Amino acid sequence: MTRRNRKTAVVLVAILGTSWLAGPVVAAQTGFETSCSSEAGDAFNEGLSLLHNMMYIQAEAEFMKAADADPSCAMAQWGVGMSNFHPLWPGAPSEAETERGMAAAAKLAMLQTGTPVEQALVEAVAAFYAPGADGYRTRLEAWAQAQIAAGEQNPDNTDTAAFAALARLATAPRGPEGVAVKAQVGDALDALHKSDPGHPGVIHYAIHAYDNPALKERGRPYAEIYDRTAPEAPHALHMPAHIFTRTGDWDRSIDLNNRSARAALEQSGDVIQTHYAHAVDYLVYGYLQLGEVSKAQALVDEMLAIDNHQVSFGGAYALAAAPVRVVLETGDWSQAAGLSPDMHAAIPWDEFPQTVAINRFARGLGAARSGDTDAAREAVAGLETLKAAMEERGQGYWAKLTGAQILSVQAWIELAEGDTVSALEMQRSAAELEDSIGKSPVTPGHVLPARELLGDMLAELGRQDEAVQAYEATLSLSPNRARSMAALEGAGGQ
Numbered sequence: 046m047t048r049r050n051r052k053t054a055v056v057l058v059a060i061l062g063t064s065w066l067a068g069p070v071v072a073a074q075t076g077f078e079t080s081c082s083s084e085a086g087d088a089f090n091e092g093l094s095l096l097h098n099m100m101y102i103q104a105e106a107e108f109m110k111a112a113d114a115d116p117s118c119a120m121a122q123w124g125v126g127m128s129n130f131h132p133l134w135p136g137a138p139s140e141a142e143t144e145r146g147m148a149a150a151a152k153l154a155m156l157q158t159g160t161p162v163e164q165a166l167v168e169a170v171a172a173f174y175a176p177g178a179d180g181y182r183t184r185l186e187a188w189a190q191a192q193i194a195a196g197e198q199n200p201d202n203t204d205t206a207a208f209a210a211l212a213r214l215a216t217a218p219r220g221p222e223g224v225a226v227k228a229q230v231g232d233a234l235d236a237l238h239k240s241d242p243g244h245p246g247v248i249h250y251a252i253h254a255y256d257n258p259a260l261k262e263r264g265r266p267y268a269e270i271y272d273r274t275a276p277e278a279p280h281a282l283h284m285p286a287h288i289f290t291r292t293g294d295w296d297r298s299i300d301l302n303n304r305s306a307r308a309a310l311e312q313s314g315d316v317i318q319t320h321y322a323h324a325v326d327y328l329v330y331g332y333l334q335l336g337e338v339s340k341a342q343a344l345v346d347e348m349l350a351i352d353n354h355q356v357s358f359g360g361a362y363a364l365a366a367a368p369v370r371v372v373l374e375t376g377d378w379s380q381a382a383g384l385s386p387d388m389h390a391a392i393p394w395d396e397f398p399q400t401v402a403i404n405r406f407a408r409g410l411g412a413a414r415s416g417d418t419d420a421a422r423e424a425v426a427g428l429e430t431l432k433a434a435m436e437e438r439g440q441g442y443w444a445k446l447t448g449a450q451i452l453s454v455q456a457w458i459e460l461a462e463g464d465t466v467s468a469l470e471m472q473r474s475a476a477e478l479e480d481s482i483g484k485s486p487v488t489p490g491h492v493l494p495a496r497e498l499l500g501d502m503l504a505e506l507g508r509q510d511e512a513v514q515a516y517e518a519t520l521s522l523s524p525n526r527a528r529s530m531a532a533l534e535g536a537g538g539q
Contacts, residue, residue, distance in 0.1 A: 077202055080159025085115035092124045093204060097246030098278045102318065104128045105145075119156040120163055125149035126170040130185070132215035133253055135487050136358030136397075137181035150174035162202050165195035169208075182439065189216045203237055207246035210234050214253055219442055220482045227254045231263055238267075245274045245281065252284050256486055258522050261291035272301060279309040279320035286327050290489045293525025295331045298489075302328040316355045322348060322363035323487070329367045330489040333374040334527045342371055354391040358400070362487050364389045365400040369407040373493045374528060381411025382420060398434040399443035403492055405431065406450040410493070413457035421458050425451055442482060449479040449495050456502065465506060472499045476515070480522070490526070494519050497529055509536050 079086050092107030108124030115121065129146035130138045138146065150171060158164040173188035189212035196209025213230045217223040231254040237247045248271045255264025268285035275281035283305035286298040302324040309321035325348045332341040345367050354360050365388060372381040384407055388394055394401050409424025428451045435444040452475035460468035476496035484491055500515035513536050516529040523529075 077162050077204060078160050079118070079120050079163060080157075081111065081118035081120060082115040085111040085118040085121060088114060089118065089120050089124060092128075094245060094275070095278070096124065096127055097204075097207065097244075097249060098275050098281045099131065099133075099249070100278050100280055101128045101131060103312075117156060119153060119158045119167060122149045122153040122156065123163075123167055123170050126153065126174060130173060130181075130188075132185060132188070132211055133486065134359060135362075135485060139356070147174055162195075162199050162205055165198050166192075166205060166208070169195050180439070186216055188212065203241045203244050204246065206233070206237055207244065207250060210237075210250050210254070211246070214250060221259075224257055224259050227257065228260060230254045231260065243274055245271075248274060249281070249284060252287055253486065256287045256291065257483065258291065261288055264288040265292065268297075272304070277308060277312075279305045279312065279318065279324065282308055283320065283324050283327065286324075286331075286489075287486060290327065290330070291524075293334070293523070295334045295525065299328060299331040299335075302331065316353045317351055319355045319357045319360040319363075322354060322360045322367075326363035326367045326370075327489045329370050333370060334525060336527060338371065338375060345371060349389060352391060354389065356392060356396075358397055359487055361392045361394070361397040361400040362403075364392060365397075365403040366488065366492055369403055369492050372411070373407055376528075378411045378414040381407045382415050382417060384408050384411070398431040398438075399440060399447065402428055402431045402435075402443070402447045402450060406447075406454065407492065409450075409454035410457060410498075413454055413461055416461055418458050418461050421454055421461075425454050425458075428454070442485065445478060445482050446491075449475040449482075452478070453495050453498055456498075460502060460505070468502060469499075469506075472502050475499075490523055494523065494526075496522075497526070497532075500529065500532055504532065504536065512536060 079089060081089060088107050088111035092104045092111065095104035095107060105125055105128035108121050108128060111118055111121035111124065126146045126149040129142040129149070153167060153171065158167055169188055169191035172191040173184045175184075175187060178184045178187060192212040193209045196206045199205045210230050210233055214227065217226040217230070231251060234247050234251040234254060237244065238251065241247060248267050251267045252264050252271060255261060255267070265288055268288035271285050272282050282301055286301045286305075289295075289298040289301070305324040306321050306328065309318045309324060312318065313321065325344050329341045329344050332338070332344070348364065348367060354364065369381070369384070372384070384404060386404065386408070388401070388404060405424050405427045409421045409428065412418070412420035412424060428447055432444050432447040432451065435441075435447060452471045456468045456471035456475065459465075459471060472495065476494075476499045479491065479495040496515050497519045500512045500519065503509075503512035503515055513533060516532050516536075519529045520526060520533075
């Protein structure tokens, strides 16, 4: 049956103020012509907006509505497939997500598309779910290549171009070598923003492009407006905090993450969405930088008291990191050493060794700095086992980060036993390794930066000038970090 092509538009909440590139910011429209029915097209475009905001659970629900309204709507199944992998989020899709995505791809293969844009997007998602693809990273690379091609074939379609930018970000190199790629992606997104200043995907992906020390100021104008494109979407409320964390604007970060956490709780069903725990981790970090330890601890206690967290890498990271931050940022080494190895019962921790490493690192560092070198060595052995598991699973970034954590704990063991030369050599190596790989977007910051620990060690050894250099270097990457600023003040630095 032939249908009339229809362009459906989702009118976003009007954005107030002025766009830095395009003059007055106006209400935007997302969506493009589909060969679906009117009812299905409306649900599709609502799902598309949610997809750009990385509200994947809600997006999938809208795409399913579209499929129910029009079983022959190919773009509905495309949306279900897209909702079940998360290009910029660490970790592979769950088994259930993979099954749902594969089922959607199988249905999609039997449906016809009606426009070149539809066909290009369908080919991209089909590349991700292609039979026989070996591993998540291979699938992601295949999707990215096809999605970039889709953007090149349809340069006038903002959604397709935005997804192409997302694909380039998802496959950009880690660490400093990826900054040039992200700057190029940012240039493309800036141009898209000029022509479509309220498009949520363009704004969102620009924040991700600029979420690094070298480019953070380019991200600030986007951070100023993103929450107003989707004021009820937890992830859209949270994302500007990535930039405000990079710039050390703790009040702005705290305000946004409070709003995000509340929205996530209100919108959660049988399980508490990962958006909540993710926002809480950023909140805890922000409050600690302002010296508001009691507020940070209250948030940790509230989060840990919830027993039905969504199982995901982001949730596991927050549940592991936030409790550790409080004791490490405040220098309570004995409490760090005494942290329980038993972590939140909602998470199958064997699936996330890189998050378990956070707990083991804190215990090891706390033990070493408290003089219990036997317990510290036991923690190092645990970290080595976890690092091997990460390497076996192809989690190279996290294995390197754990390697830096191992070096830090070993350094403080050496210091406790009087070998200052080895201690400093190991701590410097840890700092260089950690700085070379940077921080993941999942975290507001390392639970305790290795270069800041180098400053601590140099200060303990009375080498104040070198300690000042280490703290200043830490602040160059993480502006307004409370521990480094307090140490500089105590050392007479600036």
